[in-house]
Amino acid sequence: MGRRPPPSLYEVVGGTSFFTRLVDLFYAGVEHDPVLRPLYPDDLGPPRHRLAGFLSQYWGGPADYSAERGHPQLRMRHAPFPVGTAERDAWLGRMRAALAVVLPDGDSDDEPDAVPADVPADVPPGLDDATRTRLRATLTEYFETAADHLVNRREPA
Template identity: 60%
Template sequence: MEIPRDTLQEQTFYEQVGGEPTFRRLAHRFYQGVAEDALLRPMYPEEDLGPAEERLALFLMQYWGGPRTYSENRGHPRLRMRHAPFTVDRAAHDAWLRHMRDAVDELELAPEHEAELWRYLTYAAASMINSPG
């Protein structure tokens, strides 16, 4: 017999915010912005942004307590190493956060979930900076 989950404390953040569909919506909206961004678009050499969108969705799902598909397919995230070939300066940081802010806002999460997600995203964006400017 399955025991019902009565409290949010028993759920992961991933579950609390709606699971896979939420993170797929976030990644999709984010890459809609990137596709039109003259600064960020060149950092994605693939013709189609679909593979990058999929990687971001899988990474975020895993980070927040969902399936471990990202690591099963790609190994350890090693985010700084994966971004090292690209110049990530303050302007790229700001552009990335601008598109991510739009994507987060469209999710219409509960305020405490939105704040927790945004804290992580701003931290992650700052940790990717690898060039002055």
């Protein structure tokens, strides 16, 4: 009999609910961020839905994002928004803070107020410390690479 492929990251973290939670925490920070908030529409519902769907699909979940929006084409979709190093760094800070809540490792150096204090943690069940740390590193590396790729405005040297 053939070997079953290893589970996708999507499966390991518990599916769409993990990515929805991550995105909700991320946007809770964006809501009051002076650098990021002006880049988003008044209603953050549609961007939340798109980001959660994209991340779910990217990490092995259903292809709902592509069914709704077509090919992700991240750079093209973000081209209308001025993304420089300040925006990239703010975005990464908010995403790292959200990751620290959903995949805590006990050694987080993220700002304590990066995610509102009244937002409870919702860690996927059954993940040991080593697995959470590995998942967090994998997701962080992806977000750093993606954020760098989306920079479309270079500041003068």
